[in-house]
Amino acid sequence: MPFFEKRTFYCNNSETFTFQRKSLQQTTNRPQTDHKQTRSGFVSVIGKPNAGKSTLLNQLIQSPLALVSQKANATRKRMDFIVPFENERIDSQIIFIDTPGLSLITEKDSNLQTKSRHTLNQYMTHEAYRALGDCDMCLFVVAANANDIVFYTEFLRKCTKPHIIVLNKIDKVQHHQLLACIRQYQKFQQHYLALIPLCAIKLQTRQKDSLLLEIASALPIHPHFYDDSLASTTLLRDIYKEAIREAIFERMNDEIPYQSDVRILTVTEKARLVSISAQIITEKDSQKSMCIGKNGATIKALGKLARIKCENIANKKVFLSLQVQTVRGWSKDTKKLAQMGYRRIE
Ligand SMILES: Nc1nc2c(ncn2[C@@H]2O[C@H](COP(=O)(O)OP(=O)(O)OP(=O)(O)O)[C@@H](O)[C@H]2O)c(=O)[nH]1
Numbered sequence: 601m602p603f604f605e606k607r608t609f610y611c612n613n614s615e616t617f618t619f620q621r622k623s624l625q626q627t628t629n630r631p632q633t634d635h636k637q638t639r640s641g642f643v644s645v646i647g648k649p650n651a652g653k654s655t656l657l658n659q660l661i662q663s664p665l666a667l668v669s670q671k672a673n674a675t676r677k678r679m680d681f682i683v684p685f686e687n688e689r690i691d692s693q694i695i696f697i698d699t700p701g702l703s704l705i706t707e708k709d710s711n712l713q714t715k716s717r718h719t720l721n722q723y724m725t726h727e728a729y730r731a732l733g734d735c736d737m738c739l740f741v742v743a744a745n746a747n748d749i750v751f752y753t754e755f756l757r758k759c760t761k762p763h764i765i766v767l768n769k770i771d772k773v774q775h776h777q778l779l780a781c782i783r784q785y786q787k788f789q790q791h792y793l794a795l796i797p798l799c800a801i802k803l804q805t806r807q808k809d810s811l812l813l814e815i816a817s818a819l820p821i822h823p824h825f826y827d828d829s830l831a832s833t834t835l836l837r838d839i840y841k842e843a844i845r846e847a848i849f850e851r852m853n854d855e856i857p858y859q860s861d862v863r864i865l866t867v868t869e870k871a872r873l874v875s876i877s878a879q880i881i882t883e884k885d886s887q888k889s890m891c892i893g894k895n896g897a898t899i900k901a902l903g904k905l906a907r908i909k910c911e912n913i914a915n916k917k918v919f920l921s922l923q924v925q926t927v928r929g930w931s932k933d934t935k936k937l938a939q940m941g942y943r944r945i946e
């Protein structure tokens with residue numbers, strides 16, 4: 601039987617830790633055997649924008665905690681997801697780190713970081729690099745329908761960490777194209793631990809288990825880092841923020857998804873209701889007007905969509921109060937970025 605079935609979550613204090621598994625039976629009541637190796641570690645999920653990193657992580661955690669969008673550059677900050685995996689040999693705790701998409705992994709790119717340290721884009725690149733440095737191993741996620749072998753060779757030059765290649769979106773290519781793609785990567789097989797083709801939007805248990813087993817087997821021998829009940833160390837308010845941003849990415853076009861952000865003002869948890877008060881932050885007044893729409897129609901629709909997304913995460917009713925505010929230049933100013941939660945950690 602797979603170690604974890606569909607897991608549900610409940611939320612505790614929104615200001616501290618976030619999501620916990622409802623049932624601890626899967627982890628605390630499992631039979632303890634002396635011969636099992638306990639392995640735990642941090643796995644950064646790296647890839648180009650839109651490769652399907654966040655989709656894959658939502659599937660592994662079995663809850664829509666990470667923002668997914670068909671528009672590229674959706675993830676802005678690292679987010680941690682804790683996934684247990686156990687079989688007859690290994691008892692493991694895998695801490696996945698979702699990262700913003702990287703477009704280039706070259707020297708030029710890192711020079712760019714030092715020249716202009718102030719924009720949101722540079723913050724995002726920095727977050728991905730930081731995750732690359734901090735982890736025990738990487739998942740390199742690439743879309744099978746993209747010709748990204750050059751990107752992979754750049755990655756090899758930068759990253760000395762053990763890694764697994766996930767060839768995602770195999771539903772988008774024909775069989776012979778997939779084989780050709782696999783052959784390209786196989787030329788580098790001395791560098792990677794495994795190459796796993798899959799379709800993250802329809803992840804099968806078999807694929808999931810083989811991916812988790814490959815990862816778990818490569819992690820250091822180490823006790824679990826976190827309590828087994830914890831599913832993420834990301835703050836609850838940050839997860840609601842991503843749910844509201846996901847609604848913006850879904851409903852709004854042009855530059856608005858990229859030049860807006862969400863500030864969570866308050867989160868109040870009750871037994872059956874979560875009340876969230878949040879602001880959508882835009883760069884310009886014209887964007888604010890577009891978010892509000894004629895007679896408030898757009899903000900109403902946005903609010904409804906965002907509320908449903910928050911309810912899917914919280915597993916209870918959500919009352920969401922949403923306003924729009926302009927903060928000029930928020931995405932280009934270090935101080936304002938830090939106030940919005942995008943503070944660089946060196
Ligand atoms: N057809 C297909 N689409 C997929 C698959 N995996 C992800 N997608 C879609 O690809 C798009 C991007 O997915 P994300 O998970 O947001 O990609 P990401 O790598 O996290 O993107 P960034 O956060 O922008 O770096 C979404 O529309 C997903 O639904 C897949 O296996 N097949």
Ligand SMILES: [Mg+2]
Nearest residue numbers: 653654674675
């Ligand atoms: Mg993402």
